[in-house]
Amino acid sequence: MNIMIWVGLLALLLVSYLDQRKAMTVRMWLMIVAIYCLCNFYVNISKVLIPVGFLIGLSYMNKKKHGFLLRALIFGLVTVAANFYLPTLSFHELSVHAKADQYAAQFNKVRSITTITADSEIHELLRKEAERLKNVKLASQIDIKDPHVLFQIWVLTHHNQSIQDLDWLWYDAPRELHYYWQSSRSDEKTSVETMIFADVGYMGLFHRDDENSEFKLQAIYEFDRLKNGNPSIP
Incomplete structure (x- = not known):
């Protein structure tokens, strides 16, 4: 669940009742919050949301004739749908979006910015490819968890370029394929x-939670050239 969406919409829901606060009892406020929370119960059938909590709440409202709960039901339904269908973003991932202009300022023209979520399959694909390359040449001392290794794999795969092994990727690929890396x-x-x-x-922008965790790719910027001119390309 995206807690920011949940808390934000709950706050808006409570604010929307302020004009009725003089007629509201403590029990009514608690019922509003309870119905909103109830709406977060759902069933996932083949990636289709079945809002079980909303349906139970709707039935309760009609049975008890508590019309004031309708707004809570609507907010609850919107919340559960948003959390179900929208990708979950961490606070750090949101900060990546916020800093996009800062990173893009160094490029002459940004062609695209791709944000990678924490649960994206790209992390597993890069890990598996790095392990495959390690098995090609077991004597290699190149760390398969190094962000530079992972990003080179992504870029060369994006260019449909085959990769021989980790040593070739680290030492020879830049010269043979004519690219600069940093x-x-x-x-x-x-x-x-x-x-x-x-x-x-x-x-490629990589991040890790602490010094003992692994780096994960979070954003990819594609650009034409650096504003201050490209470095020498071998």
């Missing part, structure tokens, strides 16, 4: 990976 960390939790070809560049 890895930088502003702090222990954030890693920025940049790859620039002659006609297009990519920047």
